[in-house]
Amino acid sequence: MTCLCHISRIRAPASTLRPSNRRLQHVSRAASTFTSTSHSSSSPAFTHLKSPNSPHSSKWPRRTHRSSAFTSTRQLSTTPSKSTNSNTSSSTSNNKSNKDDPKKSHRKHWTRRWPAKTSLLLLLTICALPTVSEALRTGDSNCTINPLQNYLVGRPLNPTTFVPFTITAREQVSPTSFILTVRPLHARDAPFFFLPDLHANKPILTRAWEHGLWSVEIKQPQLQVARDYTPLPPLHNEAQNDLETGVLRFLVRKLDGGEVSTYLSRLSVGDKIELRGPHLGFDLRARVGESEKDVVFLAGGTGIAPALQAARVLLGDGNDGTGKRSRVSILWANRHRADCEGPGGIISLLAEERQRHGDRLRYACTVDEEGTFINTGAIVKQTGMSSSLPSSSPGRWSWVPFSGNKTPPPPSTASDLLPATAAGEDTCAYHSAKRLITMPARDTPGEKGCTCAEQQQQHWGKNLLMVSGPDGFIATFAGAKVWGAGEELQGPVGGVVGTLRKQNPRFWADWLVLKL
Ligand SMILES: Cc1cc2nc3c(=O)[nH]c(=O)nc-3n(C[C@H](O)[C@H](O)[C@H](O)COP(=O)(O)OP(=O)(O)OC[C@H]3O[C@@H](n4cnc5c(N)ncnc54)[C@H](O)[C@@H]3O)c2cc1C
Structure with missing residues (x-):
């Protein structure tokens, strides 16, 4: 099965992508070799996405909307031809030439309706569709980190795949430790992608906080390794707002030579990180x-x-x-x-x-x-x-x-x-x-x-x-x-x-x- 990562590579040249997307694209190249330290991903992640009851199902109408937009483009392209037909003289002459050379007329007719670019786009879409739909339906077990899935389908925090968060604050506590505040990416961060509703994480985080002990994995994208980090509880007067907006805070100690903690120590406000979880601890x-x-x-x-x-x-x-x-x-x-x-x-x-x-x-x-x-x-x-x-x-x-x-x-x-x-x-x-x-x-x-x-x-x-x-x-x-x-x-x-x-x-x- 083809990994969706490869599709994302052909979607747009790197130079046209936003920096974060470029990084994900880089991630995608190595994604098939990724092995996490825990919680290996084998879940049929996308099976539930097809369910009409799925929290993600609200995203699918947007995809439908796109395809209907495409349809309407086609309809628009036919409109001028009708108006052309209303021009009696040209219509007459066309009709005449049509009668003279039906093949040529047919070619002209379609060239007018399907400019070269549209045809190429259609061809590419048709070629990619089976792979995209297959990967979205089943998930690709080799492709543990799948930027296309995360961005297009708009998943909230989940224990199977990494989802993007953005760093909103960084506070140095001591020479070796610091606190990172993160929140989920939303439409303002990546307007071209379908991202989860801002509040999509609320039920997931509510359950995790009610359980008590829990952690998430944070990924180091270059080395493709992940480590567990424990969210700090919010102050009581901030708890509701943090729940609504999916805000999490982590106290991290930078270890000399530590792969993920060193990576995290170099990030600053505005940078993106990817989280997977929650993983619930002892009850x-x-x-x-x-x-x-x-x-x-x-x-x-x-x-x-x-x-x-x-x-x-x-x-x-x-x-x-x-x-x-x-x-x-x-x-x-x-x-x-x-x-x-x-x-x-x-x-x-x-x-x-x-x-x-x-x-x-x-x-x-x-x-x-x-x-x-x-x-x-x-x-x-x-x-x-x-x-x-x-x-x-x-x-x-x-x-x-x-x-x-x-x-x-x-x-x-x-x-x-x-x-x-x-x-x-x-x-x-x-x-x-x-x-x-x-x-x-x-x-x-x-x-x-x-x-x-x-x-x-x-x-x-x-x-x-x-x-x-x-x-x-x-x-x-x-x-x-x-x-x-x-x-x-x-x-x-x-x-x-x-x-x-x-x-x-x-x-x-x-x-x-x-x-x-
Ligand atoms: C459930 C859970 C929750 C956690 N929560 C937090 C948290 O909230 N905050 C937090 O800071 N940490 C937390 N941790 C620890 C965290 O997951 C990482 O283990 C920690 O940040 C170190 O990861 P690292 O990739 O930076 O270091 P690693 O690369 O894993 O290295 C660990 C240590 O080994 C040394 N080392 C690495 N390679 C070598 C080598 N070749 N030779 C000799 N020494 C080597 C490093 O110098 C370092 O001291 C948690 C762990 C668990 C299991």
């Missing part, structure tokens, strides 16, 4: 349940983004009655003071949540360059483990310095698992600590989530300890993730938390440790 509300629970979040650097998502969904908005009884503590480790206090608005987000929820949200920021670090004592205190320890114990907790991506400690083994879980929990997708070991950082779609809630009412819901940040940070505090079945899995709990679990398995039986 936190299902894990916490309905009773009063503690949630402790250890965030390293940009790991604050999922911590903010978790806080937003677990503390609730004060009206929906969900998760209102959870208490959330965020321990946030940074290298520079500016990361904690920078102009990025993250502190404003935390302060706003604190104002809304009071003591239910606690947070602290440690700064490597100032010699403050998340320590074992802080974890013990925030989880409440200290209350289960003998009174002489607290003094022995030591600081746990963490610096960047240093070689992580060796992963813990299966023997670090909790020795006992309640009956029925091993089969519970949401509450089994054992099952977590072999899970990626998300739930399996369609799986029956919680069986232990029905069987063990008293075990309904667990406390959560979540760790998010660079690999070395996660490994230090909760043990390394492991690679298996072609993707990254949670792996056994190790590191600082693994040690604490060994010390008091009974206390930790009520906790789930999630590595994000």
Whole structure:
């Protein structure tokens, strides 16, 4: 099957394209070789586009409109001939010559109606139609990134294909991190293309924010690689507007030699990027349940983004009655003071949540360059483990310095698992600590989530300890993730938390440790 990318190449010479389109055209050349790090695209993406109920179906009438415009052009071209016929003398002479030389007259007749350019255009259209319609109908699995599809059909954000967004703001937070604000492309950006309705992303983003933890992939077009990034929740007074207009914000740390983060660090306002998602993470509300629970979040650097998502969904908005009884503590480790206090608005987000929820949200920021670090004592205190320890114990907790991506400690083994879980929990997708070991950082779609809630009412819901940040940070505090079945899995709990679990398995039986 021919990839639509190739069609886009013949659509117009590069010099006539807008810069963004030229870049997409470049992308299209390599698109067939693209392999993403996750979420491979094999979806029959266009099947649903043909459905009359599809959100995209409103675009098809525009295509129809074009073809009817073409028809009307043909009709217009016939009009003069009628008027010519009204001119009696020429009509008579033509009729005479027609009688004399019918072949010549026929050729003249069609030449007048079909100028050469129109014929050529028609020929090209006819040649391209079967390929275009086939590719639009089925999608082309080799052509993961398909600019023609994205622009012509006008897809909203979706987990299968990349769609274009434009950067509307860029804020440098510290020497290494910055915040990018993006919004979907709309008709003003590319007047020649069918782009999705400005509000087309609203239901998709609403569902993602309601779910809680989610991320999107951002593509590096030259290298054809994509990485996950976590949208920051908006301030409450901006939430509705951001939802309506599809605005997203990302806190990104530029890593030396990092392919996608370096690419993103070089972009500026007005540049285009391509996003694919949303990809939903763990269902936190299902894990916490309905009773009063503690949630402790250890965030390293940009790991604050999922911590903010978790806080937003677990503390609730004060009206929906969900998760209102959870208490959330965020321990946030940074290298520079500016990361904690920078102009990025993250502190404003935390302060706003604190104002809304009071003591239910606690947070602290440690700064490597100032010699403050998340320590074992802080974890013990925030989880409440200290209350289960003998009174002489607290003094022995030591600081746990963490610096960047240093070689992580060796992963813990299966023997670090909790020795006992309640009956029925091993089969519970949401509450089994054992099952977590072999899970990626998300739930399996369609799986029956919680069986232990029905069987063990008293075990309904667990406390959560979540760790998010660079690999070395996660490994230090909760043990390394492991690679298996072609993707990254949670792996056994190790590191600082693994040690604490060994010390008091009974206390930790009520906790789930999630590595994000
Ligand atoms: C669900 C999820 C959400 C995320 N959210 C965010 C977020 O909100 N913000 C954010 O900043 N990040 C986030 N990340 C991390 C992000 O996806 C990327 O992993 C990160 O930006 C680095 O990507 P990169 O392409 O720049 O680096 P990569 O090219 O993947 O390199 C990673 C590291 O390896 C080193 N490296 C690369 N090649 C070599 C080599 N040949 N030899 C030695 N070292 C090498 C690089 O120097 C770098 O330090 C998230 C990750 C996940 C899984």
